[in-house]
Amino acid sequence: MTNKTFHTTETAWCPGCGNYDIVNTLAGVLDDMRFKPSELLLVGGIGQAAKLNQYVNANGFSGLHGRALPAAVAAKMVNESLTVIVNTGDGDSYGEGGNHFLHNIRRNVDITHFAHDNQIYGLTKGQTSPTSDSCSVDRTGACNLSKPFQPLLIALAAGATFAARTFSGNREHMAKVMKAAIRHKGYALVDILQPCVSFNKVNTFGYYKEHTYELEGDYDATDLETALLRSMEYGPKIPIGIFYQVEKPTYHQQRPAIYDGTPMIDKQLSQDTLQTFLNKFA
Amino acid sequence: MNICIGGAAGDGIETMAGILEKTLQRSGYYVYSMRDFMSRIRGGHNFAQIRFDSEPVKAHIDALDILIAYDNRTYDEHQKRLKPDGLLLCDPQLGVSDSRTLPIKLKTLAKESGSARTIGVVCIGALVKLLGLDLRTAETVLRETLPEKLLDMNLTAVQKGFDSVEQKQTLASPNVKGQLLLTGAEAMSLGALAGGLRFYSAYPMSPSTSLLNFFAAHAEEFGLTVEQAEDEIAAINMAxxxxYAGAKAMVGTSGGGFSLMVEGLGLAGIAELPVVIVDVQRPGPATGLPTRTEQSDLLFACFASQGEFPRMVITVRDHPDAFYQTARALQLAQKYQIPVLLLSDQYLADSAAIVAPPDIGKAVQSVSPLKQDEGGAEAYLRYAFTDSGVSPMRVPGKTDALVRSDSDEHTEEGTITESAEVRVQMVDKRARKLELLAGELLEPAYTGAEDPDVLLVGFGTTTNAVAEAVIRLNKHGVSIGALAFGDVYPLPTKELRNYWGKAKAVYSVEQNATAQLNKLIRMETNLSCTDSILKYDGRQLSVDDILHGLAAFGIGGEVPA
Structure with missing residues (x-):
């Protein structure tokens, strides 16, 4: 790793895995943004991508497969002083956790979600994932007859206020998008294309390098219709960049009577208030 | 006095019963009120049963003094329970031929008052007169309960009802003052607030939804995070x-939702995250009987989840218990960093009772704080190996120490490990918490003869009905006693062994089909009940059910009230 503050050593990833680029870039971004490790909460579910929080010097919560988002948003709800970042895979984010993905977009809690999307199940050794290409062949030799899940299109349809895609092999681009996502007030999704060197022999580093291109310099990220159209562009050419970003009231901002800036965990209900309330039942 | 009010869903039984309970409370009586509802919004048959007395009443009985029938179905279903000298209040239009009938033109009087929907309030007016209560009390309750625009017609209706009958009774009033009227769900919610609740998440599911409704309604007032989750899996993982982030957290559900939460229960176990899970039981499996009651999740609560970890299961016995045990559960969860399961059921959640005002201070102090052992290391270790098994828990972001939690087996730092040695140390560390927890267990409450020939064992919400049956039998000269468990897992066994040694026969009284408490006792103590009194039709065991059940074993027989 490149910087000391967020530096840790050993990982359980395969040599050449796209996750190295992601964790190294993220560590650099966190350092650039001058976070203290104790201010950060990195949350993961289960899978190779979800192990990222184990390798970064910060608070870490490794929950259940598919369940990173509920734990992450609730931690933020009760302690808004934490910067909460979810790192977890495509199976965790869009498969097992699909329902949480849909509904946490609607909540718009101020967290960042980096979905490491390698279009394959790595830790269980090569099954198709929600984002696998149709007719891709998994390790059992079966053709994937399901249509690929479209994270950005679905996020936008559900009302996401920040939706972006980047590629782990383009570290400069990834760092820029990560920073914007972390700064964004509200739920921010970044779908990060990354190669799985062990099991995905089609969507390789070379494949993504050849097919991805950056959204144009004059692209208007505040126009939902354009964002919806461009998010459907996925084939020979795969656009990367911030597809959509708007400011909408966050979960906390929508409830000013409850969230006044002091984190929930620092407030207590007084016994007097409760006693007064009890008297209403007399 | 025992009053039953029945009609179809949508007839306003719930509203009417609420106003009547409050009127009786304000008139100075002890009240115990239960609900029997179908899982539908309109039609069918619903009823509320309100028992009141100058002596404390803590359970329901079968025999009725007054039956208020909005429809013929109510008469058909309940007339057998109406005493020979009881009173049937119904509209003459029902065409019921019964010598106990006191016909009142309910529908006409309601329409004259301004709306057919005031029929319940006409009944309240009639009851107030019949029972010799003060009409002004009922009027005050109406003013407090109803929106302004509906008030005039209801005040007219209560007067018309009052004028439609002659006074039949002059009841002694104990003039009970300063007591609270609480449903089981309200008592539990208030107990949670006393226990320091900061976060509540749930997915609506009968009969637990009243908890979610309560917390959502008061979230701003009490500054709580209350979140309706997209499913129960989200609810538990949010909690x-x-x-983890430092808030005392609770989830509420019923058996089906708890089934979905089970993997999360295991996460609480291995990651040592304090959480309280409330299971307001209903008959299962799967959808079962959604609006009815059962105690059939006992063994499921004790053993749910793969793997092994300490947990505690507390069954809630009555309204005061619902308050104190919920407050205690939150504190025990926090102290031992374990999941605590609270078992309630539809019967308790939806029934209302007069209770002494709960003591908030007592609830807060019911669990002594633990002197935290940091494990002797220089750096902070979330899962430090300590003698007590309880490791230091810090709030992330509050200090420079980093807090790591992991659903994988982990090191003292909280990072993944597959070390055989650490695995065994970690399992043992978690299990050690049970040694201290054993000192927290509350023995079952005992009612009855000092050296009983017959011992009953029960748990949770059958407690007060069992106790009332025992007291009646004792008065009748039967040597009988009952142990009522609140804490069930780990199972406290001291009093159990004590009384078991004295009794010639032991019966478990349970609201399930497979005698789950009996099984748990056998598993933990190698003691086995002589037989069991079981009910699993979705309706709560009454005092009479218990007496009949014992009579079938040759104990007691016909016992006067």
């Missing part, structure tokens, strides 16, 4: 995220 665990909130708990």
């Amino acid at each position: 665990l995220g909130a708990s």
Whole structure:
């Protein structure tokens, strides 16, 4: 790793895995943004991508497969002083956790979600994932007859206020998008294309390098219709960049009577208030 | 006095019963009120049963003094329970031929008052007169309960009802003052607030939804995070995220939702995250009987989840218990960093009772704080190996120490490990918490003869009905006693062994089909009941059911009230 503050050593990833680029870039971004490790909460579910929080010097919560988002948003709800970042895979984010993905977009809690999307199940050794290409062949030799899940299109349809895609092999681009996502007030999704060197022999580093291109310099990220159209562009050419970003009231901002800036965990209900309330039942 | 009010869903039984309970409370009586509802919004048959007395009443009985029938079905279903000298209040239009009938033109009087929907309030007016209560009390309750625009017609209706009958009774009033009227769900919610609740998440599910409704309604007033989750899996994982971040967290559901939460229960176990899980039981499996009652999740609560970890299961016995045990559960979860399961059921959640005002201070102090052992290391270790098994828990972001939680087996730092040695140390560390927890267990409450020939064992919400049956039998000269468990897992066994040694026969009284408490006792103590009194039709065991059940074993027989 490149910087000391967020530096840790050993990982359980395969040599050449796209996750190295992601964790190294993220560590650099966190350092650039001058976070203290104790201010950060990195949350993961289960899978190779979800192990990222184990390798970064910060608070870490490794929950259940598919369940990173509920734990992450609730931690933020009760302690808004934490910067909460979810790192977890495509199976965790869009498969097992699909329902949480849909509904946490609607909540718009101020967290960042980096979905490491390698279009394959790595830790269980090569099954198709929600984002696998149709007719891709998994390790059992079966053709994937399901249509690929479209994270950005679905996020936008559900009302996401920040939706972006980047590629782990383009570290400069990834760092820029990560920073914007972390700064964004509200739920921010970044779908990060990354190669799985062990099991995905089609969507390789070379494949993504050849097919991805950056959204144009004059692209208007505040126009939902354009964002919806461009998010459907996925084939020979795969656009990367911030597809959509708007400011909408966050979960906390929508409830000013409850969230006044002091984190929930620092407030207590007084016994007097409760006693007064009890008297209403007399 | 025992009054039953029945009609179809949508007839306003719930509203009417609420106003009547409050009127009786304000008139100075002890009240115990239960609900029997179908899982539908309109039609069918619903009823409320309100028992009141100058002596404390803590359970329901079968025999009725007054039956108020909005429809013929109510008469058909309940007339057998109406005493020979009881009173049937109904509209003459029902065409019921019964010598106990006191016909009142309910529908006409309601329409004259301004709306057919005031029929319940006409009944209240009639009851107030019949029972010799003060009409002004009922009027005050109406003013407090109803919106302004509906008030005039209801005040007219209560007067018309009052004028339609002659006074039949002059009841002694104990003039009970300063007591609270609480449903089981309200008592539990208030107990949670006393226990320091900061976060509540749930997915609506009968009969637990009243908890979610309560917390959502008062979230701003009490400054709580209350979140309706997209499913129960989200609810429990949210609660665990909130708990990790430093908030006392609770979820509420019924058996089906708890089934979905089970993997999260295991996460609380291995990651040592304090959480309280309330299971307001209903008959299962799967959808079962959604609006009815049962105690059939006992063994499921004790053993749910793969793997092994300490947990505690508390069954809630009555309204005061619902308050104190919920407050205690939150504190025990926090102290031992374990999941605590609270078992309630539809019967308790939806029934209302007069209770002494709960003591908030007592609830808060019911669990002594633990002197935290940091494990002797220089750096902070979330899962430090300590003698007590309880490791230091810090709030992330509050200090420079980093807090790591992991659903994988982990090191003292909280990072993944597959070390055989650490695995065994970690399992043992978690299990050690049970040694201290054993000192927290509350023995079952005993009612009855000092050296009983017959011992009953029960748990949770059958407690007060069992106790009332025992007291009646004792008065009748039967040597009988009952142990009522609140804490069930780990199972406290001291009093159990004590009384078991004295009794010639032991019967478990349970609201399930497979005698689950009996099984648990056998598993933990090698003691086995002589037989069991079981009910699993979705309706709560009454005092009479218990007496009949014992009579079938040759104990007691016909016992006067």
